[in-house]
Amino acid sequence: xxxxxxxxxxxxxxxxxxxxxxxxxxxxxxxxxxxxxxxxxxxxxxxxxxxxxxxxxxxxxxxxxxxxxxxxxxxxxxxxxxxxxxxxxxxxxxxxxxxxxxxxxxxxxxxxxxxxxxxxxxxxxxxxxxxxxxxxxxxxxxxxxxxxxxxxxxxxxxxxxx
Amino acid sequence: xxxxxxxxxxxxxxxxxxxxxxxxxxxxxxxxxxxxxxxxxxxxxxxxxxxxxxxxxxxxxxxxxxxxxxxxxxxxxxxxxxxxxxxxxxxxxxxx
Numbered sequence: 001x002x003x004x005x006x007x008x009x010x011x012x013x014x015x016x017x018x019x020x021x022x023x024x025x026x027x028x029x030x031x032x033x034x035x036x037x038x039x040x041x042x043x044x045x046x047x048x049x050x051x052x053x054x055x056x057x058x059x060x061x062x063x064x065x066x067x068x069x070x071x072x073x074x075x076x077x078x079x080x081x082x083x084x085x086x087x088x089x090x091x092x093x094x095x096x097x098x099x100x101x102x103x104x105x106x107x108x109x110x111x112x113x114x115x116x117x118x119x120x121x122x123x124x125x126x127x128x129x130x131x132x133x134x135x136x137x138x139x140x141x142x143x144x145x146x147x148x149x150x151x152x153x154x155x156x157x158x159x160x161x162x
Numbered sequence: 163x164x165x166x167x168x169x170x171x172x173x174x175x176x177x178x179x180x181x182x183x184x185x186x187x188x189x190x191x192x193x194x195x196x197x198x199x200x201x202x203x204x205x206x207x208x209x210x211x212x213x214x215x216x217x218x219x220x221x222x223x224x225x226x227x228x229x230x231x232x233x234x235x236x237x238x239x240x241x242x243x244x245x246x247x248x249x250x251x252x253x254x255x256x257x258x
Contacts, residue, residue, distance in 0.1 A: 024207075052173030052221050058239045065238075067175050092173070093235040095222055112180035123181045127240030 005077035011141040012081040015122035020087045027106045028081045036077035036108045037073045044068035046153040055089030055099040060129030064089040082135050103132045121152045166254050167198045171219040178220040189247045195254045231248040
């Protein structure tokens with residue numbers, strides 16, 4: 001079974017980026033550096049975002065969950081960006097509309113059935129607007145990853161095959 | 163009573179449809195209803211819709227598949243989730 005990497009190197013806290021594409025490129029590069037994704041991940045993710053956008057119509061803190069096909073994932077991981085200013089993403093269930101994302105969770109997952117516990121925790125985190133509101137005022141990447149690990153254990157017993 | 167089938171649809175990687183599928187299975191189990199769920203991408207809906215009772219989707223989907231389509235975004239955002247679960251359970255209980 002698989003372990004989902006959640007690492008301080010995969011946290012971008014209020015990064016200085018000009019726009020959405022620059023942000024997504026920076027996040028994909030972090031995943032690549034950590035060995036989580038293969039060559040072509042970023043291009044596949046951008047193409048997917050065009051076809052099936054990932055902005056979520058949440059209340060409070062805006063969240064987007066960009067991802068790509070499993071074939072580009074080498075080792076499952078989640079990259080997190082907490083933004084100073086919202087970045088527009090088209091809505092997953094209605095691409096004609098945009099949401100302003102304050103939090104971007106870039107998912108490098110390759111086996112949803114094996115990573116179901118992580119996915120459920122992820123959905124819980126998406127539904128916890130107050131959590132992300134607190135993260136927006138975090139002073140370090142360590143603070144973000146520490147809080148996130150409590151919410152989203154990087155390894156669960158089930159995923160370790162216990 | 164035959165077990166009803168739900169097609170759970172999302173963009174590509176099966177991430178959001180897996181979350182929705184788990185929630186549907188858990189809600190049906192809690193209500194004592196048997197259900198068969200399967201996942202697919204929008205491109206495969208046309209060939210699979212005829213075999214299911216209805217569709218739950220997290221992504222935008224046309225409405226020309228001849229079966230009801232329920233927006234499953236609530237399973238990801240949590241907003242209006244109880245209502246969507248109720249709608250799904252009602253459709254599962256409906257024997258007409």
